[in-house]
């Protein structure tokens with residue numbers, strides 16, 4: 017039996033969450049007294065390390081500040097997640113993870129632009145961290161496809177498995193996720209639960225496309 021690896025994006029794929037952006041904005045305001053610091057910075061599908069560096073440049077903040085900025089960001093994010101109304105778990109996600117967790121040939125890994133601390137804070141209220149023992153994260157300034165590649169390597173080590181490229185699926189809500197699939201020669205599953213609708217995602221030719229993951233049977237059929 018060949019092993020299957022699902023490489024999951026986080027924002028817009030596992031959960032819908034606007035609190036990350038709000039927490040970054042507030043951290044910036046608390047530390048530097050600057051409002052709307054991320055107004056000109058595009059965030060979807062991008063890495064935290066890049067997003068923060070761009071906002072620093074835009075607002076004249078020295079790069080050495082990054083660690084203290086991320087500490088403040090995580091503290092605020094944790095508070096926001098405790099009583100968030102702009103965050104929800106996306107349909108089908110929990111069922112898919114739960115239903116596949118008893119199958120020893122299906123493995124999951126995270127590949128997200130979030131820093132690891134931030135990702136764990138976002139997933140904690142939904143009890144999703146248990147499904148992702150390892151992952152690739154946006155702490156380092158890597159390209160998105162490199163994060164996905166890193167996630168695959170970490171999954172191989174953690175699960176002690178070798179995956180054929182045709183059995184690796186990157187699941188995400190933006191054209192960048194689809195692009196990662198093409199760069200790495202692995203399969204892509206696009207889901208229109210983020211800022212891009214189905215029509216826009218289709219233009220990037222993902223291997224599979226879903227409006228959302230509510231129909232878990234149809235999604236799981238891919239792997240049979």
Ligand SMILES: [Mg+2]
Pocket residue numbers: 025026027028029060061188189190210
């Ligand atoms: Mg996303």
